[in-house]
Amino acid sequence: MAQTLGHLKESASQTAGPYVHIGCTPNYCEIEGVFPEDLGTRMILGDVKGERIRIVGRVFDGTGTPLKDALVEIWQADADGLYPSPQDKRGTADTNFTGWGRSPGDMQTGEFRFDTVKPGRVPAKNGALQAPHVTVWIVARGINIGLHTRMYFGDEDAANAEDPILSRIEHRSRVPTLIAPRTAEDGMPVYRFDIRLQGPDETIFFDI
Amino acid sequence: MSDGGSYYQRDRLWHPPAYTPGYKTSVTRSPQRALLSFDNSISEMTGPTFGHSIIGELDNDLILNFAKDGEPIGQRIIVHGRVLDENGRGVPNCLVEFWQANAGGRYRHKKESYLAPLDPNFGGCGRTITGEDGSYRFRTIQPGAYPWPNGPNDWRPAHIHFSVFGHAFAQRLITQMYFEGDPMIWKCPIVATIPDREAIERLTAALDMNNTVPMDSRAYKFDIVLRGRRSTLFENRMEGN
Ligand SMILES: [Fe+3]
Numbered sequence: 001m002a003q004t005l006g007h008l009k010e011s012a013s014q015t016a017g018p019y020v021h022i023g024c025t026p027n028y029c030e031i032e033g034v035f036p037e038d039l040g041t042r043m044i045l046g047d048v049k050g051e052r053i054r055i056v057g058r059v060f061d062g063t064g065t066p067l068k069d070a071l072v073e074i075w076q077a078d079a080d081g082l083y084p085s086p087q088d089k090r091g092t093a094d095t096n097f098t099g100w101g102r103s104p105g106d107m108q109t110g111e112f113r114f115d116t117v118k119p120g121r122v123p124a125k126n127g128a129l130q131a132p133h134v135t136v137w138i139v140a141r142g143i144n145i146g147l148h149t150r151m152y153f154g155d156e157d158a159a160n161a162e163d164p165i166l167s168r169i170e171h172r173s174r175v176p177t178l179i180a181p182r183t184a185e186d187g188m189p190v191y192r193f194d195i196r197l198q199g200p201d202e203t204i205f206f207d208i
Numbered sequence: 209m210s211d212g213g214s215y216y217q218r219d220r221l222w223h224p225p226a227y228t229p230g231y232k233t234s235v236t237r238s239p240q241r242a243l244l245s246f247d248n249s250i251s252e253m254t255g256p257t258f259g260h261s262i263i264g265e266l267d268n269d270l271i272l273n274f275a276k277d278g279e280p281i282g283q284r285i286i287v288h289g290r291v292l293d294e295n296g297r298g299v300p301n302c303l304v305e306f307w308q309a310n311a312g313g314r315y316r317h318k319k320e321s322y323l324a325p326l327d328p329n330f331g332g333c334g335r336t337i338t339g340e341d342g343s344y345r346f347r348t349i350q351p352g353a354y355p356w357p358n359g360p361n362d363w364r365p366a367h368i369h370f371s372v373f374g375h376a377f378a379q380r381l382i383t384q385m386y387f388e389g390d391p392m393i394w395k396c397p398i399v400a401t402i403p404d405r406e407a408i409e410r411l412t413a414a415l416d417m418n419n420t421v422p423m424d425s426r427a428y429k430f431d432i433v434l435r436g437r438r439s440t441l442f443e444n445r446m447e448g449n
Contacts, residue, residue, distance in 0.1 A: 023307025
């Protein structure tokens with residue numbers, strides 16, 4: 001026997017269950033008067049730098065059915081590539097931007113939606129620039145541990161080609177599962193990012 | 209000790225795997241390909257922060273935060289503990305959100321159809337932010353067990369759901385708290401998705417008589433552990449190779 005390291009173990013994950021919205025977006029499920037508004041509803045707090053965009057999508061199960069009980073969160077840099085987090089020591093991010101959004105999805109269609117700004121590029125550990133991306137986290141009934149993935153931008157071919165994560169994916173046919181095509185709606189740039197939990201087009205999920 | 213390194217790898221043999229057929233909904237919702245691993249970049253090592261200013265006075269009091277014309281029915285409890293990292297240090301300024309069924313095992317939700325009654329004075333959600341030492345505390349009603357559609361006769365043990373933010377998106381965690389001594393824990397297919405018995409015991413809060421309020425509320429202590437972070441003491445040297 002050797003000495004013990006004394007490290008604690010991370011608490012085991014458990015599914016968010018069918019009623020995650022009660023805890024995370026109570027106003028959305030008609031529990032009103034407890035919190036003034038659901039957290040993560042607004043990412044833009046005022047006059048924000050950068051291009052305003054919308055991110056939409058749905059989460060599909062292995063039968064192709066969209067989930068209506070998921071909770072999707074995103075985390076991203078501001079237009080200059082800075083994170084509004086004290087852990088980012090490179091500078092101060094846009095104070096009118098939270099970087100974090102949370103969407104319960106539409107009650108009927110399951111479509112999630114984030115009004116945000118297009119993020120700037122942030123460096124990888126070796127200093128090389130990553131392509132603009134949004135970190136995505138998905139929980140729902142039937143998902144035992146939250147799923148991490150990333151959304152990249154369909155109009156950033158050059159940056160995507162040199163991105164250190166995208167470029168090391170062995171199965172090239174799976175790369176498009178991380179890239180959201182750019183469309184427009186009401187004159188606003190819209191990126192559609194559908195997430196597939198299973199099947200031939202299963203989204204790439206990360207162990208980060 | 210210096211911080212700033214990437215987060216310790218998640219122990220995927222300790223956490224429940226994605227595919228757990230005993231919990232039927234996981235069958236079509238579990239990714240089947242291997243997860244892609246890469247070392248944390250700044251995108252994973254940062255995360256949203258929430259100021260104490262977002263927390264209202266009753267946010268950590270589920271007995272009063274939805275009360276309309278009286279207090280909710282059921283056993284009054286205090287749940288308290290610390291949010292720690294794997295190095296054993298308290299994690300301050302951590303947003304902790306919680307939700308639960310009422311004393312009868314019924315959730316306040318449109319899609320919930322269990323025959324137990326709603327409690328007009330119980331909403332079932334709350335939140336708080338940890339103090340400098342990672343401590344948190346809230347007051348609530350002990351939730352009831354409830355049946356759920358899985359097998360023909362599956363019941364959830366009494367539990368409280370927790371959503372926790374650390375300081376990094378890599379630490380994001382949702383889990384559940386169970387109650388010491390509940391025999392239903394060992395019959396639940398969702399609990400059983402966790403392969404390691406010790407991991408289940410770590411999710412089971414201990415009755416804490418020292419923190420009860422006499423003639424008022426019992427107390428349960430529940431510590432939550434988030435991923436720890438490597439030291440960067442030697443990082444400059446390591447990067448040179
Ligand atoms: Fe539950």
